[in-house]
Amino acid sequence: MSKKVQFPFPGLFKGMWLTLKTMVKPAPVTMYPEVQEIPVPRARGVIALDVDNCTVCMLCARECPDWCIYIEGHKQEEPPSKPGGRPKVRATLDRFDIDYSLCMYCGICVEVCPFDALYWSPEYEYSEGSVSNLLHNKEKLTEWLATVPEAPSLESR
Amino acid sequence: MSDSPDTTETEADVAVIDPLEGYAEALVEKVGAIGFTLEFDTVRIHVEPSRWVDTIVTANEDLELFSWLSAIDWSKDVEVGDPVDDVDALEERFEVLCRLSSVQNGDGAIFVATLSKDNPSIASLMHEIPGAEWHEREAHEMFGIDFEGNTHLIPLYLPDDFVGNPLLKSYPLLSREVKPNPGDVDVEPMPAVEAEAETPAEVTSEEAAGDA
Amino acid sequence: MNFWLELVLKLVVVLGFVLTGALVVIYAELKAGSHMQSRIGPYYAGGRWGWAQPLADGLKFLQKEDLAPAAADRTVFGWAPYVVMMSTLAIFVVIPFGPDMVGRDLDLGAYYLLAISSLSVLGILMAGWSSANKYSLMGGLRAAAQLIAYELPLVLAVVAVVIQAGTMSLNGIVEAQSQTWFTVAGLEISAPFLIKGQILGFMIFMIAAVAELSRIPFDMPIAESELTMGYLTEYSGIRFTMFFLGEYASMIGLSAIAATLYLGGYDVPGLSGNILNVVGPGVMIFKIAILVFIIIWIRWTWPRLREDQLQKLAWHWLIPLALANIAIVAVFKVAF
C-alpha cells in the first residue's frame, strides 16, 4: 500500500498521455446517414427473390428453422412448347412472404434453393416503424434483387 | 452400438480407440462400476445409482474437473422431435450423466446412472462437489429428478410457479403448436427433390414440421 | 451605486456566469470525452459541432415528468437539489475576477468558501435518504463519508495558503501573489503560490477537490456500475438537471478557488489597477479552463477507487501531508 500511493504514479500519467494523443487524432467515425459504409459483398443483409427462377418447390419454407417463409402457388396449364405436344403444367408463384421479424439470417433457405431463386443482398436499410410491417412480399423481395452484388474475386492461394 | 456400420473407421481412429478401451476398463475397475460403453471417443461408465456419490468422488481424484451434470429422458411418449430408433424395445427410464475431465490430459468420462421413471431420485453431489448444485437444480426442474441431499433445489431457470418439466419428451413445445408450418402446404413435390433424396419429400415436410 | 441595484446586477452576473459556464463545461466534457474515446460526440445540435447539445439536453430534461418514488419523503426529496445548487452558487460570491470585480470581498473569504462549499453534502445526504431507495441510501452515505474525509485535507491545504498570504480575504490572497517576490536585474518578479512553495498544497487541494466533486477516480457516491447512480438514482426531470448543473458549476467553483489560491487568480505579472479589472476575468477564466480540463481529462482516463482505499488515501496520506505542509509553510513564514 505504502509504495502505491507514492507520487507520481507513472502508469496513470502514461494513460493520460495516451488519451490526450487520441483526442487530437481524428476520430475514425463514419457519419452514418450522410456517409454510408458499403458492406462486404457477402454480408447477409436481406434476402432477394428472383421470381422467374422460383418453382414453388417449398424447400426453403420447409427448411426454414423459424418458419418465417410463406409461399402459396397454383398449378397452371401452359401451351405445349412444340406444336402437337402435351400441354405443360407449371407451378406459378402467388405469394412469397418473408417475415423479417422472425428471420434469423441463417441463410439456410438461400442454400437449399435448387433453382437459384434466392440471393443474399448486403442491403440493410429496411427498418420499419412497426414489427408487423416487416413482413415483406414478393414484390419487395424482387426489388432487392437489383442490389445483389457481383461475386467477389477469390484469393489466389 | 459402438461399432456402428455407418462410421467409416480409418486406421488412425482404431489406433485412438484402443487405448481408450483400456482406459475405460481401468476406470471401471477403479471406481467399481457396472461396465462401460465406448463410442465415438466418448467413454461412458455405467454406475449403480446407490453408489453414485461414492463413484463420482473416487473418480474425481484423478479427473479433477467437474464438467457438467445432466439427464436424458428415454421415453416412448415423444411429443417433440424424432422418437427413439426402436420404440418397442425401449425401456423407459432416466439416465443421469455426470462428466468429469482431467486437466492434465484428454482423459475424461461420463458417468451414467439409470433411474426408474416411477421414482427418479438419486443422491446429491452438492456436498462433495459444490459446483454440482446448479447442474442438479437444472436437472431437477427440467426432468423432475430428485436429488436427495441438495438443500437448495429451487427452480434455476423457470419462474417459481411454473408447472411441468420442459425437457421431458412428453412435454409439448408450444412454439411449434401455436402456428402451422408454413412449409407444410399442398404443392407438388419437385422432381429434383425426389431424385436426390432417399426419403420422399412428403416425409421430409412432416418431419420438419416437428411432429406438431 | 444604489445598494439594491448593485445587488440585482451582481446576482444576474453571477447567475449568468455560473449557468453559462456550467453549460460550456458540460459541452467540453462531452466533446473532450468523445475525442479521447475516438468518437466525435455532439455533432448536429446547433448546426456546427453540436454546440447546442447541453441546451437541448436541458430542454429535454425540463419536459420530463417530475417523478418521485411513492415511499419518498417528498419535501426533503424536492429540496435536496436546490440545497446542492445553492451551496455551489454561493461560492461565487467571494471569488474575485478583478480587483473590484467581486461579489463581496469578505475578510473571512477563505473561511466562508470552505464553510459554504461543504453544505452540498447536506443536500446529497438529503437526496440519498429521502429517495427511499437502497442504492440511493448507500450512495448518500458514501458521499457523506467521502466528503467528510476530504473536507479536512481541503481545509488544511487552504490553511497553508492563508498562513503564507497572511490574510483570509481572497482579494488579499491574490494581491499577496502579485507582490514582488524578488528582483533580478531590475525586473520585479512575482509568482503565484504554486511556484512559491505550495506545490504539495496544490496537489492535496486538487485531489480533495476532485473527491469533493465526486468525480472519477472518486465517484463512489454515484458509481454507476455498483450503485446504478447512487443518490441520483431516483431523480429525473428538472431536479436531476439541478444536480447535473450543480456538479458542473461546483467544478467551476472549485477550479476558481484553486486558481485564486494557487495560480494567482486574476493577476497577471506586470499589470495592475484598472487594467486588471478589464483583463482579470479573461485571465481567471483561462486559469479555470485549464483546471477544469485536467479534471475532465482524469475522468476519461482513470478508473475509480474503492471506498476503503479512498478513506485510506485521505486519512493516511493527505491529512498528514497537509499538516506537514502547514508546518513547513509556517516555519518558513516565521523564519524569513
Place this chain on the structure above:
Amino acid sequence: MTTPGMIHRSESAVSVELQTPDMTINIGPQHPSTHGVLRLVANIDGERVIDVDPVIGYMHRGYEKISEVRTYAQITALVNRIDWVSGFANEIPFIVGVEKLMGVEVPERAQYIRMILTELARISSHLVFMSSYPLELGATTPLMHALREREYILELIEEMTGGRFHPNFNRVGGVKPAYGGGSTTKKQAMDIPSGYFQRTLEAMDRMDQICKDIDTLVTGNELIKMRTVNVGVIPADKALEYGLTGPNLRASGVAYDLRKIENYLPYDEVDFEVAVREGGDCFDRYVVRLDEIRESVKIVRQAVDQIPKGPLQAKVPRILKAPKGQVYSRAENPKGEFGFYIVSEGGKMPYRLKIRSSSFSNLSILPWILKGQLVPDLVAIMGSLDFVLGDVDR
C-alpha cells in the same frame, strides 16, 4: 484483507454497540454491471456482502428443447447464438461432434479456415472483456478503444462468412461461405475473397497495437491494480470443483487448454503458448485474457501463412442423418470449455442435445466467491469472470 470466505466481522467499535440490521439488496436484473439480465439477491451489512444468491433464467431460451426439433444444419444456426460475443467459436464443438458421429473427414483448408475464424472470434470476445471490465472499475475509455479495434475483427469475420455475429458458417464436412454475389453465379465455388489474408495480417498488426494501448491504459494503471490485485482469489481446487474453465481456470495456475489437449482443429501445427498465471485474482484473470489475445494473433499469423489449398467441403449426403450413438465433443471457447453431448437415435434431429456452456459453470462460483466481499469488489469479481448471460441461460 478481503480473503474470500472470511466471516463478516464488524471492524469498528461503533457498529458493535449499534447493531445494524442487514440489508437485502437486489442487484439486477436491470443493472449496469450485470451484463444483461442477471439478478443477485445480496444480503449486505454496510458495504460488506454477507451472502449472495444469483437468480438466472431471464434469458432462458430453451435451446436444449428447441434442438430436439431442429435438423443438424438448423442447430448450427442456433448454437452460435448461445454466446453471441464469440459466435463462430460456439459452432466448432457442435459441428465437430456431428462430424464424429457421421465419420466425416474435414478437408485441411476448411480446418484452417475454422481455426483462423475461431481465433478471430476469441480475439473479439476478449476485446469485449477488455472494454467492459475497465468500465466496471470506472474507466470509460478502454471501452471505446477496444470496441473500435474489435470492429476490424468483426469485419473480417463478416467478409468471410457473411455474418458479423452469427456466422452460421460451418457445415458438416467443412465450411460454406454465404452466397452473396452474382445473379447467375450461385453454383460457383465460393472460397476466401481476394485480399483477405492481407487484410487479416493488417488487422493483426492493429491487434498488437491495441494490446500495447490497453497495457498502457489498463494494465499499467496503478488504480486498476489497486482494485484487482488480490481481489477475488480463486484457488485452483475450488475452481475445479465448480467446473471453471478457460481463462478463469488458467489464471488460477491450471494450464488446461483444450486446444493443446483435444485434436479438434490443427492447433498442433501452429506454435503458441497457453497463457497461465498463478495468483487466481481478478488481475490475473484479466492478464490471462490479454495474453491470450497475443497468442491468438500469433496463431492467426501462422495459420494464414500455412493454409493449404484444397476443397472447403467433404462429400456428405444431401440429407444429414447421424447414426445412432452418443458423443461428447468439446472445444476451447473464449470463455472456457464449450461442449455438446449429442444423443442421436439415427434421425435427422438429435434425440437430446446437452449444451455444456462455459459461462454457466463459471458463474456458479459466484455465491462462494462473493461471500464477505465489499460491494465494489462484487462488481470487480463478477466482471472478471467474463460471462455472457446468453451462455449462462442457454
